[in-house]
Amino acid sequence: MTDKSDTDSPDAGASLPDETRRQERPDRPSLRNPNLPPVLVRKAPPFSVRLTQLLWALSFVAGAIAIVYFFVVREDQLPLINDAIRAVDGTRSEETYTTAADIIFWSVFGFMVGMLLxxxxxxxxxxxxxxxxxxxxxxxxxxxxxxxALALEMVGAGEHGEMLRQVLTAQCGLVLLALLVSALPGAINWSVQQHDVRRGTVSGPGAAPDL
Incomplete structure (x- = not known):
């Protein structure tokens, strides 16, 4: 049996509006913003980009080998260059052919070094x-x-010239392969993005250390 004194108590009736207000009160907004700022990160490039870099590096190795080899066999190639010039015009003095051979050799050598750099x-x-x-x-x-191709017609004679021709051809072939791989969709998208970003705080994982 319900005690009448409890039901008629003014304290029991007064608590009901407070409970109702608490139930109708909206939730406290979160202090954490879901729209986080973009942060620069360092991501590994896709396979196509890494393959492109490898092919370029191999072409640089081939170019460096060609430069060193061409310099080493200089004394053997100069007479052959001299003969190639003489075949074009044999009416000049011997000193003219020697000077022209030196000019052609160092011009080709300088071009190879400059192109590599x-x-x-x-x-x-x-x-x-x-x-x-x-x-x-x-x-x-x-x-x-x-x-x-034009330079090898002048400096690519003889046994050493054949070796030089093969190395320079390999260098150009590697450059062509590198350009073709760099045109794959993965490499193109990587280049277009220019920067790798993510949503988060600076101190989060993968953030660039300079930020």
Missing amino acids: IQITMLVSFTNRRPGIRWWQFATLVVQAPVY
Whole structure:
């Protein structure tokens, strides 16, 4: 049996509005913002990019071998270059042919060194995702291939010249393969993004240390 004094108590009736207000009170908003700011991160490049870098590196090795080899066999190649010049015009003095042979040798040697340095610089730009760098890399091949073919007609005679021809051909072939791989969709998307970002705080995993 219910005690009448409890039901008629003013304290029991007064508590009901407070409970109702607590139930109708909206939830406290969260202090954590779900829309986190973008943070630069360092992600491993896709396989196509790493393969491109490897092919470029191999082309640099081939180019360096060609440069060193060409310098080492200089004394053997100069008489052959002399003979090639003499076959074009045999009415000049011997000193003229010797000087012309030296000029052609060092011109080809300088071109090989300069082209190698330019391509190394462009690979650094490619790794940094510079826009349009593939066209500049392609332009180096467009210049490199015909100049090498023309130069080998003058400096590629003899046994040493054949070895030089093979190494330079391998270098151009590796450059061509690197350009083709860099045009794959994965490498293109990686270059277009320019920066790897994620949503989160600076101290989160994968954040760039310089931030």
